[in-house]
Amino acid sequence: MGNNNQRRRILIVLGVFVALGIVTPFLDSFMQALVTEILIFGILAMSLDILLGFTGLASLGHGAYFGVASYASAIVMTKADWTWTYGIYTWASSSGLGIFYLFIFGIIVAIAFSAFFGFLAIRATGVYFLMITLSLAMVIWGLAYRWSAVTEGDNGINVPGRPSLLGISLDNDITFFYFALAVFLICLGILYVVVQSPFGRTLVGIREREERMEMLGYNVWLHKYLAFIIAGTFGGVAGVMWTLFNLFVSPPDVELITSAEALFMVALGGPATLIGPVIGSAIIRTLQQFISIYVERWPLILGAIYIMTIMLSRLYGVDGILGFASKLRSSTAAASNSQD
Amino acid sequence: MKNRWFAFLAAAGLAFAISAGTAQAAKEVRIGFIAPMTGIFAQIGKDMSNGFKMYLEQNNYKMGPLKVKFILEDSTGKPAVNVRKAIKLIRRDKVHMFIGGLLASTGYALAPVADRNKVPYISPVPAADDLTQRKIPKYFVRVGFTSSQNSHPLADYAYDQGYRKIVTIGADYAFGYETIGGFQRQFEARGGKIIKKIWPKLGTKDFGPYLPQIPKDADAVMTLMVGPMSLAFPKQFRAAGFKNPMLGGVTSADEFILPAMGDEALGYVTAAQYSAALDTPKNKAFVKEYNKRYGKMASYYSETDYTAAQWIHLAYKKIGWDTSNPLKFLKALRSIRIDAVRGPLYIDAYGNVVQNSYIRKVQRVSGDRLGLGVKPDSLWNMVIKTYPAVSQFYKWSPEEFLKQPVYSKKFPGCKYCQ
Numbered sequence: 001m002g003n004n005n006q007r008r009r010i011l012i013v014l015g016v017f018v019a020l021g022i023v024t025p026f027l028d029s030f031m032q033a034l035v036t037e038i039l040i041f042g043i044l045a046m047s048l049d050i051l052l053g054f055t056g057l058a059s060l061g062h063g064a065y066f067g068v069a070s071y072a073s074a075i076v077m078t079k080a081d082w083t084w085t086y087g088i089y090t091w092a093s094s095s096g097l098g099i100f101y102l103f104i105f106g107i108i109v110a111i112a113f114s115a116f117f118g119f120l121a122i123r124a125t126g127v128y129f130l131m132i133t134l135s136l137a138m139v140i141w142g143l144a145y146r147w148s149a150v151t152e153g154d155n156g157i158n159v160p161g162r163p164s165l166l167g168i169s170l171d172n173d174i175t176f177f178y179f180a181l182a183v184f185l186i187c188l189g190i191l192y193v194v195v196q197s198p199f200g201r202t203l204v205g206i207r208e209r210e211e212r213m214e215m216l217g218y219n220v221w222l223h224k225y226l227a228f229i230i231a232g233t234f235g236g237v238a239g240v241m242w243t244l245f246n247l248f249v250s251p252p253d254v255e256l257i258t259s260a261e262a263l264f265m266v267a268l269g270g271p272a273t274l275i276g277p278v279i280g281s282a283i284i285r286t287l288q289q290f291i292s293i294y295v296e297r298w299p300l301i302l303g304a305i306y307i308m309t310i311m312l313s314r315l316y317g318v319d320g321i322l323g324f325a326s327k328l329r330s331s332t333a334a335a336s337n338s339q340d
Numbered sequence: 341m342k343n344r345w346f347a348f349l350a351a352a353g354l355a356f357a358i359s360a361g362t363a364q365a366a367k368e369v370r371i372g373f374i375a376p377m378t379g380i381f382a383q384i385g386k387d388m389s390n391g392f393k394m395y396l397e398q399n400n401y402k403m404g405p406l407k408v409k410f411i412l413e414d415s416t417g418k419p420a421v422n423v424r425k426a427i428k429l430i431r432r433d434k435v436h437m438f439i440g441g442l443l444a445s446t447g448y449a450l451a452p453v454a455d456r457n458k459v460p461y462i463s464p465v466p467a468a469d470d471l472t473q474r475k476i477p478k479y480f481v482r483v484g485f486t487s488s489q490n491s492h493p494l495a496d497y498a499y500d501q502g503y504r505k506i507v508t509i510g511a512d513y514a515f516g517y518e519t520i521g522g523f524q525r526q527f528e529a530r531g532g533k534i535i536k537k538i539w540p541k542l543g544t545k546d547f548g549p550y551l552p553q554i555p556k557d558a559d560a561v562m563t564l565m566v567g568p569m570s571l572a573f574p575k576q577f578r579a580a581g582f583k584n585p586m587l588g589g590v591t592s593a594d595e596f597i598l599p600a601m602g603d604e605a606l607g608y609v610t611a612a613q614y615s616a617a618l619d620t621p622k623n624k625a626f627v628k629e630y631n632k633r634y635g636k637m638a639s640y641y642s643e644t645d646y647t648a649a650q651w652i653h654l655a656y657k658k659i660g661w662d663t664s665n666p667l668k669f670l671k672a673l674r675s676i677r678i679d680a681v682r683g684p685l686y687i688d689a690y691g692n693v694v695q696n697s698y699i700r701k702v703q704r705v706s707g708d709r710l711g712l713g714v715k716p717d718s719l720w721n722m723v724i725k726t727y728p729a730v731s732q733f734y735k736w737s738p739e740e741f742l743k744q745p746v747y748s749k750k751f752p753g754c755k756y757c758q
Binding site: 028029030033037153154155156158246247248249250252253289292293296297298299 | 377378413414418419420421423424427428431432443444445448449452456468513514
């Protein structure tokens with residue numbers, strides 16, 4: 001029964017993304033860009049879900065790994081006087097592999113930073129963990145803002161264009177959307193395998209009862225540390241995608257707001273569901289792009305939605321929108337059952 | 341039941357009326373406007389959009405036969421959001437051009453968007469020097485100023501006052517480096533000496549740590565303050581007992597901050613392309629009208645956006661209201677000379693405006709002697725000297741000027757620092 005249910009869920013999710021892949025080319029180019037943006041921030045939110053939802057660690061510094069990776073890829077593409085990175089990049093681009101080099105480079109940087117920051121942060125929990133991750137992320141922001149020889153300071157880095165993918169140009173919005181969809185599905189697939197694996201189940205165990213897991217002989221610290229690095233890695237993937245999408249990086253991209261927004265996406269959509277944070281990303285990004293057109297004080301509305309989600313979650317004892325939906329479904333199922 | 345039919349009929353009638361209305365719509369020009377409407381820069385954003393809207397309202401949202409559709413987008417002051425909004429304006433609203441941006445960083449972010457999408461971007465405020473210098477942009481025109489544009493003549497003025505040793509104190513970011521750098525270059529070219537350069541970080545409210553570094557024997561200080569820094573600096577500087585004359589870049593004492601300043605600002609000499617106290621009939625009418633509409637003293641933010649709207653109007657007039665070709669429009673924009681609120685203007689070969697540079701001194705005007713209707717006994721930036729037709733390259737040729745790097749924290753170096 002449980003297995004059946006799970007298979008059905010996977011099919012529904014896949015169906016939605018196939019439908020998205022079919023419908024998007026027919027939307028106007030603004031909507032195409034919006035869908036692409038949702039997918040990119042969806043990757044970021046999913047990666048944070050590994051930490052927040054599955055491991056129970058609320059990180060307020062996830063923008064850091066997003067940021068270092070997006071800066072790293074922008075620097076690789078623009079810093080012509082750094083001959084070693086730029087040389088490899090131009091050499092790889094000439095054979096259509098430049099984009100892979102960007103991802104590898106960005107991901108390595110994200111792993112390096114999350115490995116180091118995780119080493120410092122994992123020893124704490126709760127609000128202390130929150131504060132340590134926050135301050136580490138502010139270090140990244142400070143670097144982006146002040147180290148102007150490399151990051152161009154508050155002017156940000158403009159990227160001239162997207163490299164091609166094995167000879168396929170990604171400058172076109174539709175091809176880039178499909179590229180983003182592919183990257184997104186790969187990330188979703190890997191993360192799904194991770195959370196379904198014994199490793200992922202252990203993380204959930206740690207979230208539920210850390211002491212017990214320790215008593216059972218699990219290396220809790222190592223599990224948390226690896227979860228932190230995995231989250232950072234996929235945050236880095238989102239960062240590289242963001243650079244390729246927006247073709248521009250600047251310090252506000254690495255700011256606290258980015259980290260907090262990712263946190264909201266997870267909380268809004270439903271933590272520990274992977275797909276919930278993507279729904280959160282869709283809602284927040286759509287609201288930001290649309291409400292601001294009609295309402296001048298749009299942050300108020302966004303704030304009201306955050307508060308309502310949290311209050312409703314508390315009231316009904318569910319997590320985010322996905323939790324709410326499944327509760328609603330089970331209660332209607334129960335109602336129809338009792339009618340029978 | 342009857343009611344429902346009635347409602348249906350009414351709705352159908354309404355829908356018909358609306359569709360008939362749009363069918364008759366005249367040819368329109370869609371202008372996107374990106375300014376911070378929320379966040380810490382919201383008030384400046386209001387000044388910007390008010391200036392632009394005032395011109396449109398005075399012309400009933402019409403430029404000749406063209407109907408103007410004005411679309412305002414909130415940038416929240418962040419470069420990445422500016423880019424997203426510009427792309428939204430281009431793709432969704434299919435704008436013919438977009439206007440706006442505030443900080444230098446937003447200018448650097450928006451200019452490539454214009455070139456990539458082949459949609460003109462007109463910048464009334466972002467002042468980063470290099471936007472119109474080393475690489476001439478194709479779809480970008482600046483009708484505001486470059487950061488160092490007014491600093492060069494201000495240095496001439498300072499030297500002519502007999503100042504020889506000056507200390508600079510400027511906000512630690514690109515706009516500060518460029519404003520102070522331009523001043524230093526011209527001042528030292530004339531034979532003056534910058535004896536100390538101090539860079540308080542952006543947003544500093546307590547100048548305590550910086551003030552003791554200022555040598556008392558300096559002939560003057562040259563400042564570049566922004567926002568709350570502009571309010572705090574003169575107060576703390578005078579309170580610490582300094583009597584040295586104060587010079588400054590535009591934001592050190594602009595009309596936006598002036599109403600909140602007190603006597604400590606008296607005598608502050610700043611250079612800008614505009615002053616609300618400019619004694620011309622055009623400006624008087626503008627300031628009076630602006631004050632009537634928005635209850636505020638007009639600032640350079642509102643003036644430059646008002647003028648941008650006027651410029652667009654005149655450019656379309658020149659090409660016979662043809663909205664189909666952006667390059668033709670840009671060519672017209674670059675070629676016309678306009679008689680704006682702040683004086684005569686035209687665009688140089690690099691896409692930046694050439695204009696008067698006004699040396700202004702903060703003075704208190706008793707009552708409403710200027711007759712502009714603004715709050716009595718206000719502080720005003722009285723114009724004490726005008727440098728006509730100042731280009732971004734000042735007295736250098738472009739080639740000569742561009743041989744040097746962009747002004748930065750390191751350039752020009754401090755040769756005479758003690």
